[in-house]
Amino acid sequence: MTEVKAYGAQDKEADLKEMTIERRDTLPTDVKIKITYCGVCHSDIHTVRSDWGPSMYPVVPGHEIVGEVIEVGDEVSKFKKGDLVGVGCLVDSCQECSSCESDLEQFCLNGATWTYNSKDKHTDGHTFGGYSQEVVVDQNFVLNIPKNLDTKAVAPLLCAGITTFSPLHHWGVKEGMKVGVVGLGGLGHMGLKFSHAMGAETVMITTSEGKAEDARRLGADDVLISKDKDAMKAHKGSFDFILNTVPVSHDINPYLELLAIDGTMCMVGAIEPLPDVHGGNLISGRKSVAGSLIGGIKETQEMLDFCGEHNIVSDIEMIDMSSINEAYERVQNNDVKYRFVIDMESLS
Numbered sequence: 001m002t003e004v005k006a007y008g009a010q011d012k013e014a015d016l017k018e019m020t021i022e023r024r025d026t027l028p029t030d031v032k033i034k035i036t037y038c039g040v041c042h043s044d045i046h047t048v049r050s051d052w053g054p055s056m057y058p059v060v061p062g063h064e065i066v067g068e069v070i071e072v073g074d075e076v077s078k079f080k081k082g083d084l085v086g087v088g089c090l091v092d093s094c095q096e097c098s099s100c101e102s103d104l105e106q107f108c109l110n111g112a113t114w115t116y117n118s119k120d121k122h123t124d125g126h127t128f129g130g131y132s133q134e135v136v137v138d139q140n141f142v143l144n145i146p147k148n149l150d151t152k153a154v155a156p157l158l159c160a161g162i163t164t165f166s167p168l169h170h171w172g173v174k175e176g177m178k179v180g181v182v183g184l185g186g187l188g189h190m191g192l193k194f195s196h197a198m199g200a201e202t203v204m205i206t207t208s209e210g211k212a213e214d215a216r217r218l219g220a221d222d223v224l225i226s227k228d229k230d231a232m233k234a235h236k237g238s239f240d241f242i243l244n245t246v247p248v249s250h251d252i253n254p255y256l257e258l259l260a261i262d263g264t265m266c267m268v269g270a271i272e273p274l275p276d277v278h279g280g281n282l283i284s285g286r287k288s289v290a291g292s293l294i295g296g297i298k299e300t301q302e303m304l305d306f307c308g309e310h311n312i313v314s315d316i317e318m319i320d321m322s323s324i325n326e327a328y329e330r331v332q333n334n335d336v337k338y339r340f341v342i343d344m345e346s347l348s
Contacts, residue, residue, distance in 0.1 A: 006132035008060035038130035039064025062130025088158035146308025153313035166295035175199030187245035320346035
């Protein structure tokens with residue numbers, strides 16, 4: 001075991017502070033990574049605060065990891081020392097169930113191992129995330145980072161990027177389709193970039209007129225103000241696909257009316273009960289409401305390669321590790337455009 005510096009919380013009421021954690025020795029199929037950048041995700045905050053059920057403390061968050069390979073195990077064939085790599089939300093799975101065999105490790109039927117706050121089979125404890133100097137991960141859960149991309153702005157692609165790319169990819173978004181993106185935040189801004197790059201007519205759907213200019217900069221062809229009843233009526237029945245990134249419970253019926261026949265709205269933000277859905281909004285048009293998590297490792301690599309081809313990264317604000325508690329407050333107040341990324345050198 002190796003001791004490394006990290007930042008984490010000892011309980012749900014505590015600020016994040018510097019601490020020391022242990023990383024396992026490098027096993028034959030392992031890759032040891034010096035972490036250079038780590039994104040800040042709203043999931044980090046939810047886990048630190050036990051919003052999704054009791055967390056295992058101490059919590060060391062961070063699942064948007066970019067770094068340099070500093071050591072590889074004897075059986076590693078995919079990576080070498082010095083490679084630029086990434087680690088997202090997953091660090092292990094059973095590799096044997098039907099989901100894993102279909103490259104859907106995020107839906108592992110025996111339980112995926114998440115990058116933090118998940119049972120760790122190697123230590124009999126729980127996993128620690130990327131708010132740390134180093135991480136050791138099996139090579140099958142490590143990703144190649146295209147060298148042409150701005151490295152620090154790649155980090156949020158490992159969660160916000162794949163969370164939005166996966167449904168757009170799965171539902172076959174392409175040129176000739178009309179796609180709506182609901183909510184302009186960490187997820188929504190990536191949804192706009194991906195949909196635009198896939199060739200679809202891309203419409204930002206928002207309650208705020210003040211977000212129109214930025215939405216167009218990010219790739220929106222049009223902006224639909226959802227509070228404008230006349231505008232909503234004009235777009236009724238015209239969307240092939242809607243990506244809903246709103247992170248809290250809300251009425252989805254007005255958006256269902258926007259869908260064309262056989263249209264789908266996919267939820268990626270609100271992990272909580274939603275108000276009643278009017279059955280008529282689904283039946284009268286053979287419409288669907290779906291959900292999507294992240295993607296598997298294969299699809300995440302495809303997403304990174306797509307970003308390399310189209311020069312897509314997240315819009316970010318850099319912070320030092322010591323500013324993380326302030327950053328958490330700002331995330332909760334929607335005061336960031338559009339993702340925080342920690343310079344992990346500041347932990348040294």
